[in-house]
Amino acid sequence: MPAVDDEEANLRVGPPADHAAGLEAVRLSLANAVSKMGVKKTARNLSVLNQHDGVDCMSCAWPDPAGRRHTAEFCENGAKAVSWEGQRDTVGPLFFAEHSIADLAGRTDHWLEKQGRLIHPMIRRDGGTHYEPISWAEAFEVIGSHLNELDSPDEAAFYTSGRASNEAAFLYQLLARAYGTNNLPDCSNMCHESTGTALMRTIGIGKGSVTLDDLHQADLIVVSGQNPGTNHPRMLTALEIAKRDGAKILAINPLPEAGLIRFDNPQRPRGLAGRGTPLADRLLRIRSNGDLALWQAIGHLLLRRGVADKEFIDTSTVGFDEWSAHVAEIDRAQVLAATGLTWDEIEAAADMLAGAERIVHCWAMGITQHRNAVATIKEFVNVALLQGMIGKPGAGLCPVRGHSNVQGDRSMGIWEKPSTLFLDRLRDEFGFEPPRAHGHDAVDTVRAFRDGTAKVFIALGGNFVGAMSDTEVTAASMRNAALTVQVSTKLNRSHVEAGRTALILPTLGRTEQDLTGGRVQRITVEDSMSAVHASRGRSEPVGPLLRSEIDIVCGIAAAALGDRYDIPWGGFAADYEEIRERIGRVVPGCDDYAAKIRGGGFTMPHPPRDSRTFPTIEGKAVFTVSPLEVMTVPEGRLVLQTLRSHDQFNTTIYGLDDRYRGITSGRRVVFISAADLAELGFTDGDLVDLVSEWSDGVERRAERFRLVEYDTPKGCVAAYYPETNPLVPLDSQAEESGTPTSKWVQVRLERPTRAADGPAPL
Ligand SMILES: Nc1nc2c(c(=O)[nH]1)N[C@H]1C(S)=C(S)[C@@H](COP(=O)(O)OP(=O)(O)OC[C@H]3O[C@@H](n4cnc5c(=O)[nH]c(N)nc54)[C@H](O)[C@@H]3O)O[C@H]1N2
Ligand SMILES: Nc1nc2c(c(=O)[nH]1)N[C@H]1C(S)=C(S)[C@@H](COP(=O)(O)OP(=O)(O)OC[C@H]3O[C@@H](n4cnc5c(=O)[nH]c(N)nc54)[C@H](O)[C@@H]3O)O[C@H]1N2
Ligand SMILES: [Mo]
Numbered sequence: 001m002p003a004v005d006d007e008e009a010n011l012r013v014g015p016p017a018d019h020a021a022g023l024e025a026v027r028l029s030l031a032n033a034v035s036k037m038g039v040k041k042t043a044r045n046l047s048v049l050n051q052h053d054g055v056d057c058m059s060c061a062w063p064d065p066a067g068r069r070h071t072a073e074f075c076e077n078g079a080k081a082v083s084w085e086g087q088r089d090t091v092g093p094l095f096f097a098e099h100s101i102a103d104l105a106g107r108t109d110h111w112l113e114k115q116g117r118l119i120h121p122m123i124r125r126d127g128g129t130h131y132e133p134i135s136w137a138e139a140f141e142v143i144g145s146h147l148n149e150l151d152s153p154d155e156a157a158f159y160t161s162g163r164a165s166n167e168a169a170f171l172y173q174l175l176a177r178a179y180g181t182n183n184l185p186d187c188s189n190m191c192h193e194s195t196g197t198a199l200m201r202t203i204g205i206g207k208g209s210v211t212l213d214d215l216h217q218a219d220l221i222v223v224s225g226q227n228p229g230t231n232h233p234r235m236l237t238a239l240e241i242a243k244r245d246g247a248k249i250l251a252i253n254p255l256p257e258a259g260l261i262r263f264d265n266p267q268r269p270r271g272l273a274g275r276g277t278p279l280a281d282r283l284l285r286i287r288s289n290g291d292l293a294l295w296q297a298i299g300h301l302l303l304r305r306g307v308a309d310k311e312f313i314d315t316s317t318v319g320f321d322e323w324s325a326h327v328a329e330i331d332r333a334q335v336l337a338a339t340g341l342t343w344d345e346i347e348a349a350a351d352m353l354a355g356a357e358r359i360v361h362c363w364a365m366g367i368t369q370h371r372n373a374v375a376t377i378k379e380f381v382n383v384a385l386l387q388g389m390i391g392k393p394g395a396g397l398c399p400v401r402g403h404s405n406v407q408g409d410r411s412m413g414i415w416e417k418p419s420t421l422f423l424d425r426l427r428d429e430f431g432f433e434p435p436r437a438h439g440h441d442a443v444d445t446v447r448a449f450r451d452g453t454a455k456v457f458i459a460l461g462g463n464f465v466g467a468m469s470d471t472e473v474t475a476a477s478m479r480n481a482a483l484t485v486q487v488s489t490k491l492n493r494s495h496v497e498a499g500r501t502a503l504i505l506p507t508l509g510r511t512e513q514d515l516t517g518g519r520v521q522r523i524t525v526e527d528s529m530s531a532v533h534a535s536r537g538r539s540e541p542v543g544p545l546l547r548s549e550i551d552i553v554c555g556i557a558a559a560a561l562g563d564r565y566d567i568p569w570g571g572f573a574a575d576y577e578e579i580r581e582r583i584g585r586v587v588p589g590c591d592d593y594a595a596k597i598r599g600g601g602f603t604m605p606h607p608p609r610d611s612r613t614f615p616t617i618e619g620k621a622v623f624t625v626s627p628l629e630v631m632t633v634p635e636g637r638l639v640l641q642t643l644r645s646h647d648q649f650n651t652t653i654y655g656l657d658d659r660y661r662g663i664t665s666g667r668r669v670v671f672i673s674a675a676d677l678a679e680l681g682f683t684d685g686d687l688v689d690l691v692s693e694w695s696d697g698v699e700r701r702a703e704r705f706r707l708v709e710y711d712t713p714k715g716c717v718a719a720y721y722p723e724t725n726p727l728v729p730l731d732s733q734a735e736e737s738g739t740p741t742s743k744w745v746q747v748r749l750e751r752p753t754r755a756a757d758g759p760a761p762l
Helices: 003-008 023-037 039-047 076-086 093-098 101-105 109-114 136-149 166-179 193-203 212-217 233-244 269-273 291-304 310-316 320-328 332-339 343-354 373-386 406-411 420-430 442-450 471-479 549-561 569-574 576-586 593-598 607-611 674-680
Strands: 122-124 156-160 220-224 248-252 262-264 282-284 359-363 396-399 456-460 483-488 501-506 523-526 531-535 638-643 669-672 687-692 700-709 716-720 745-750
Touching: 023 039, 023 076, 039 076, 076 233, 122 136, 136 456, 136 483, 136 501, 136 549, 156 166, 156 442, 166 406, 166 420, 166 456, 166 523, 166 549, 166 576, 193 373, 193 396, 212 233, 212 396, 220 233, 220 343, 233 248, 233 262, 248 343, 282 343, 291 320, 291 332, 291 343, 291 373, 310 373, 320 373, 332 343, 359 373, 373 396, 406 523, 420 576, 442 471, 456 549, 483 549, 531 593, 549 569, 569 576, 576 593, 674 700
Parallel strands: 156 456, 220 248, 220 359, 248 282, 359 396, 456 483, 483 501, 638 716, 669 700
Antiparallel strands: 122 501, 523 531, 638 745, 669 716, 687 700, 687 745
16 A cells, blocks of 8 residues: 555544644643653753754744743744754665665655654765765765856756755855856745735835834734744734733634634643633634735725825825725725625724724735735735834734745845845955846746756755645656755655755754864854844754755855855855854845854844835835736636645644644645535545646646535635645746745546555655
């Protein structure tokens, strides 16, 4: 029996939870940590998590409180991330001798990662069936010679996942640009790219404008398209603090996510006992992609009620007249069709905004991964500008980032579209002329390998094949590469769907002590609210051959560039302070970086937040007009959103449960409304294939999912990623930002084509 079906054999479905966290979460996180790491390592790792001079939790980018911290300043899912990294099992040469790549390719993502930590550099030589051990020196030579044989530097791509430290990211972009390309795709391209695009245009900087204090002081917090109970559990503490001071919460989500309803804070005695604090005062159960229409309607209603911060609009913005003329003419029927809400519900939401003085708008993937995501975010901005909610205490825009250092990586220059200012400063510091042409983002990278115009793929972390859309196309494009290099901690899909020559380079995790160059090294990270600080791992590395990401980047750079420029790669690896000195001279907003880090960290400047100055072309904040378009699907078709369970970190599957949604021991489920079940002639428990439909006529199929009757709006279904990534067409992208539309895939349901004992899908 194949691995996939085995894993799903015990799938059970129960009622969803009505609140998040609590005692159960503490019990589960500790039991899990001890089983993975043992008692001593658990104590060592968890006691320093998110503490001053401790380890920055790598589970998400939520900020740490400024003053006094709890002794347990982490959440259930942070503890899972730490245990997963700290796992004692290892995957070395013996494992790879036993398992051919073809064998590994037949395993699930869960199985692959569960095998343990990678501890030896490995190579699949051209034509080989297995990975074989290789020395670090030869691995670097292989990379150097491949890079130096390319016809153009643009035939290489340098991918980054958002866990890389600022130091590693800074050197990595330096390597790519000194080598000669801006092909620096990253996980942001699949994540908050739409946010960056919308905010750059409207407020002049692609980052959120709030601090944690602002959240605590807000009197209304809007949470759109986000499931904080699972993905940013420590945000619930901030919501609870704000609520205690009288704040209201407006949540907008197709699903009644447990963490939006009630929070049972495990860090407080009351939380341990009861069912905690009710969170959302109003939960708008919006249809997928209804948000643009909703925010235009809210803008319309606020204007009609005369709500406007006239002084702010006059002094600090442009475009108000055009925007207000546009939303004055709202088509109610269109809004109701798009949102699936009643007009009364929308009025009630507008009342909440009209009655508030300090509003924070939060959002995540439910907003950014849609075709019109950029327009939707611009609409939040319009409403925030109308009410003057930027650059004042207790108010602002709060895109909630995913990976723990995804924002820092961007600050450090991981971007395929770098600014002229950044490149000029890089040139002045290092004395070479960086390439100016924009590079490939994630989707363009797949296209380039598919079409053979790119040949060498290097990944600083992540799981490009597992995380990207259109899995079959992405996997085939990577198999087309002459060389793929994965700097990784654990085995994943990208190691088995790899180039003709393929390298796996094992690296230290953030919880591990980094003694590169014979000294205790720290790295630095930036959180979702632009606070930058150091992190230092404490536990002993799982193997003696592991190298830090920084050391690996320097090794690649030395092999590829030799002494082409006067860049002291060896010196950087020996002392990370040297890297921080350079960051301070190159990265805008990071003056005296090394000194500030030694002093405990700092918050990056943000002109709109700090002084209501807007570095846009107009020199002011910009109201923008977006046509209202209602996205629909034909009769008998459904809109699929692909999301995370409570037991995964992106493509890393910790376990097969989704406690808050009532799922145990399985992941191949589709959440669907009773009305759709009835209309389409299915019942709860039926097995179906999901078939996505796209204008290219290609049939994309994900097989054998169990239907789960669930409280989701009619026409809108949900299933987990990455299992559903084969359904997202490569060309289905957000306008302007290029993000794959992971929250909007048109599908139909079919009775399974494959018998239970047929060959398994991936
Ligand atoms: N434990 C854990 N933590 C994580 C991660 C993880 O996988 N596990 N991933 C990290 C990363 S990289 C990221 S980016 C974040 C992701 O954090 P989230 O954005 O919370 O992640 P998703 O699971 O994709 O959830 C999307 C939410 O948007 C809702 N939604 C879907 N479509 C729409 C829509 O059209 N409109 C509205 N209003 N809502 C919609 C869904 O119902 C769901 O609640 O979390 C980070 N933190
Ligand atoms: N359908 C669908 N697709 C999506 C999404 C979705 O909601 N739906 N979400 C998208 C989003 S928001 C994101 S951010 C991307 C995520 O895309 P990625 O960031 O590429 O993927 P991850 O699953 O986070 O990467 C997991 C791998 O990272 C490696 N790793 C872990 N820790 C470290 C470390 O410290 N150093 C190094 N070098 N490697 C490490 C391990 O080998 C592990 O297997 O996926 C995107 N894809
Ligand atoms: Mo993300």
